[in-house]
Amino acid sequence: MFTGLIQALGTIRPLGGDSWQITCVSQSSEIVMQDLAYGDSVAVDGVCLTVEEVLKDGFIATASPETLRRTTLGGEQTQQKYVYPERSRRVNLETSLRVGGKVGGHFVMGHVDGVGRMLAAEQTASSWEITFTAPEAIARYIVPKGSIAVNGISLTVAAYEPELSQFAVAVIPLTYAETNLSYLSSGSLVNLEGDILGKYVEKFLVPGNQRPDAADEITPTFLAEHGYL
Structure with missing residues (x-):
């Protein structure tokens, strides 16, 4: 991990x-x-x-x-x-993460879900705003303000356009300079991994994945009642 x-x-x-x-x-x-x-x-x-x-x-x-x-x-x-x-x-x-080590990003498994493409990178006064495409295999795990790994970099989704299968991230200058994001250009391919938490939530929500004897089914209503939505 x-x-x-x-x-x-x-x-x-x-x-x-x-x-x-x-x-x-x-x-x-x-x-x-x-x-x-x-x-x-x-x-x-x-x-x-x-x-x-x-x-x-x-x-x-x-x-x-x-x-x-x-x-x-x-x-x-x-x-x-x-x-x-x-x-x-x-x-x-x-x-790999050591026991007791700091988790400064999010839990990244190193199991890439698919390949995306960088569309554009624009420098602003305080960051770089970068837009990527994502295949369906990973697009379903993308949520605004959620986590995603791009070429292994833990990034926060700033915006998501599901109809275009595109998402954007804001990258601070340090991250841009110290990773290979600065070597990418429009059209470059990148490895994408969705947040493992989203995958577990999906597993519990998809019909057929729940135990027949479950006392509390995990549904959107259940999550909202417990502060997850």
């Missing part, structure tokens, strides 16, 4: 097959590398990968066929389904 607070930037390149080499490139790389070990989990652009070999300034990991299918990694390898822009080859890195 991760928090969506990026610790460092890296680069990624295929080694053949399903293997990838991730190299740390930012000045904060020691945060990722200081005690990195075989078997550790690292979120690479929001994709949870397992360290199979530790290098001097990075590590090697394998991406499963399911991971390649659901994320931008698949396009980078095949150059068929998704095309990962050259300018965006820098990836966000975050090591």
Whole structure:
């Protein structure tokens, strides 16, 4: 599990097959590398990968066929389904959350739901306002002021237009500068992960998912009565 607070930037390149080499490139790389070990989990652009070999300034990991299918990694390898822009080859890195660690963002699982696209980024006096598209697989979990992970970054949804399957976020200058958002351009593809809390709520609300003997069914009315809406 991760928090969506990026610790460092890296680069990624295929080694053949399903293997990838991730190299740390930012000045904060020691945060990722200081005690990195075989078997550790690292979120690479929001994709949870397992360290199979530790290098001097990075590590090697394998991406499963399911991971390649659901994320931008698949396009980078095949150059068929998704095309990962050259300018965006820098990836966000975050090591897994430790027991007792601070949760500054939100709970990010590293299980990407799908690939979206950046439409536009506009700089304002105090932030960057960035708009993305989202596939249906994740759009149903997007709510205004809710959380979403974009390339592994924990962001708050500022606005959502369901009819266009678009959402916008406001990004502070620090986050923009210290993540690969600053390397993206209009049309760049990004990994998206919906808030795990929304997925559990959906599971309880969808007909057929509830226990037949449940004393209190979880419905929109139930949630409203208990302060969730």
